[in-house]
Amino acid sequence: MAAHARTSAMVGLGLVAAVTAGCSGSGSTASKAPPPSGSSSSSSPPGAQNNAAPTESNPPGDIPDNQVYVAFGGTGFTVKVPEGWARTQQGAATAFTDKLNTVRIQVAKEATAPTVGSVTNTVLPRLRSQVPKFASPKVSEVTRHAGRVVLVTYQGDSAKDPVTGKVVRDAFERYAFYRSGREVDLTLSGPVNADNVDPWRIISDSFAWR
Template sequence: MAAQIRIPAAVGLALAVAITAGCSGSTTHASSTTGAAGVSGQSRPAPTESNPPGDIPDNQVYVLYRPASGAFTGFTVKIPEGWSRTVQGNATAFTDKLNTVRITTAAAAAAPTAGSVANTVVPPLRSQVTQFAEPKVSEVNRHAGRVVLLTYQGDSARDPVTGKVVRDAFERYAFFRAGHEVDLTLSGPVKADNVDPWRIVSDSFTWR
């Protein structure tokens, strides 16, 4: 007959406590892991996009646009090839994905100045552009001469498919000649690197 081993009562009690504590710790750890997974799996509403794609390709081809009708047709400007075109009154817009080139013509009694743009153009934009911000007016040189540049930011219209709203940066150039003003507005996502494409377009503007 095998010899029986007797464990002192104090030792047995200590082992029981250790085993119970170990099991309790494992259970707590599993519960914590499950809770973390539950939190990470929750869905949150998509905020305004701050860095969406919007770069115009370096190999983009540009074509010359000559307005055939409208309030004024005496100019040309290069537009990215293949962009969709829409006309509304004296405004013509060319759009591709998140970028837009908008051209507006009007009669003007005098050439625009930084002061006139700040006083007459900026106030209406505050109510027309959602989350309008950071307006800056300056005078810059382009191929056509000295022009007034207004830069600002605003939210795009909500995409009807995805529901997303993109934060856009705007460059508005005011060209003037012999009683005619042409406003060239270039817009795209704030974080898009379109410095060179926008310079190509704005520098291509020519009176004819």
């Protein structure tokens, strides 16, 4: 009986201590259960993690806002391209590439200026046969600093990366500039989820005849 009394007294004292500790320092009369064994507590106020600013990061393929551009000169024209991008030459086409983005410039002799109709009838079939999973083509006339140009927008799969084997879904803008029997096709491409509206506008607006 004495042992049972001592045990009951100890349990009662333990409950009093727990209630006292839970109420000290707070205005609430309700006690708060201690965290389960192995869990960690935080001194941050409630909701602090939800209000924290998210980590800033660009989607893959975003051209940085502070990208520097340099002039590239061809026969009879100039256009700005991103500084530091790798340059390759394939016949009459010059390409500048960095990570997942490409600026491609191709020069050709043409007897007549391109129109929405001629591009729809001749260029689109060629792109359909050349670009893997070609989709969502749209042909229109737009204005750039050099004047009125024919623009083709479309989507397609990139070539497989030789190292990772990955294929990226790309968005394309192809501008057809024309003057005096010379056509310059400026094609800009990058991942469909990248935010490259401003950089692509800088490049396409920089094209000038000379």
